[in-house]
Amino acid sequence: MGATIFIDGEAGTTGLQIKSRLIGRTDLDFIRLDDAKRKDPAARREALNDADLVILCLPDDAAKEAVSLIDNGTTRVIDASSAHRTADGWVYGFPEYAPDSRTAVASGRLVSNPGCYAITSVAILHPLIAAGVLPSDWPVTINAVSGYSGGGKQLIAAFEDQGSEAYTDESFRVYGLGLSHKHVPEIQKWGGLMHRPLFVPSVGRFAQGMLVQVPLQLWAMPGKPSVAQVHKALSDHYAGQRYVRVCELKDSLAAAKIDPEELNGTNELRLHVFANEPEGQAVVVGQLDNLGKGASGQAVQNLNIMLGLPEDEGLDRPAHIE
Structure with a gap:
């Protein structure tokens, strides 16, 4: 059984691209909410807390709200919004930035995906x-x-x-x-x-x-x-x-x-x-x-690093807007 992933905002442009890069992955399990529950606070809170790793593909204020709904200390987060890119306590998710950046991403619980x-x-x-x-x-x-x-x-x-x-x-x-x-x-x-x-x-x-x-x-x-x-x-x-x-x-x-x-x-x-x-x-x-290294590709690269999976998994096939 692989790590459980929840993409909050999977219907947006970045979310769709991330999904297209994760199609067919057998090393991951996914939590998905149907259309009726995507904006249901209780359903979202449950999904956010049940996941091993959450990817936020939301506007800034909604991303901050999503983080506040996580009430455990174990769910890991990749935030694709700009809400936390300069915030204390967040790892900047650019593995090539410095010699220790890949290690920081690998061990980080809160990772901000660069713009x-x-x-x-x-x-x-x-x-x-x-x-x-x-x-x-x-x-x-x-x-x-x-x-x-x-x-x-x-x-x-x-x-x-x-x-x-x-x-x-x-x-x-x-x-x-x-x-x-x-x-x-x-x-x-x-x-x-x-x-x-x-x-x-x-x-x-x-x-x-x-x-x-x-x-x-x-x-x-x-x-x-x-x-x-x-x-x-x-x-x-x-x-x-x-x-x-x-x-x-x-x-x-x-x-x-x-x-x-x-x-x-x-x-x-x-x-x-x-x-x-x-x-x-x-x-x-x-x-x-x-939408690649500038968004979804970088998010998948960070996900792979955080979960100790091959860093290139899902990144060497074309991704397209749906």
Whole structure:
């Protein structure tokens, strides 16, 4: 008999993707509530407390409520919302973050699944700051584009359902123009920044996929680091990791374009260093599936680690929006 899993919010975009990655698993048992009981507080409380491990795919306030309904000290939690990503007592669920992160996830009872924009930004910033290439007080700018699935069912309907009042024929939009996107505190804390990064997200007319860009004016940075130093800091940090890969510098420098949809259906996060060395400029770009390593794939990876199962179980087959 395997560990008992309850996905609270399994009908949402992330929940559906997690379910698709867990189909056919014989090493897990599942608690499922029918439609009539999904919003029944008593039924949810019972499921939350009966499970060995709960995955929360809920809005922030609902995730906090779900945690409060767990009244035992044994049920383990992976929270896919942003409610606990900077909270005390929660493990940040990015196993590749630091040498001891995988151990922390494995032993953690409360694990917060990183956000899609945030895991990519942190994956870029943390190694550069840890290696002394980028000062922790540097004024960082981050630009990003995501597929519309990142906005959940409402935004999916806006781009796909012509009968919806929210339907739009836009091909691209920039948002978060108040510069207070909910991922900013997470990026600042786990990226190791002393100051808030300036983060400008956008959404394109494609379902899933993501690019996150961190531009670096190398000529203005202390020590004027070289492009090779930037690349080495990232490569050294992620050496041997299966799901975070730094592309060869020569390949990135020869690239003419980068596709945000290339890694869809995978759990891979791929980092590129693009540069104009004579002008002292570089841009580090993270490429991933916003619903893969940016959400459901990362949740399944954390689940496997927490339960002592093969880390790649369920992560090497394509997952799709249902």
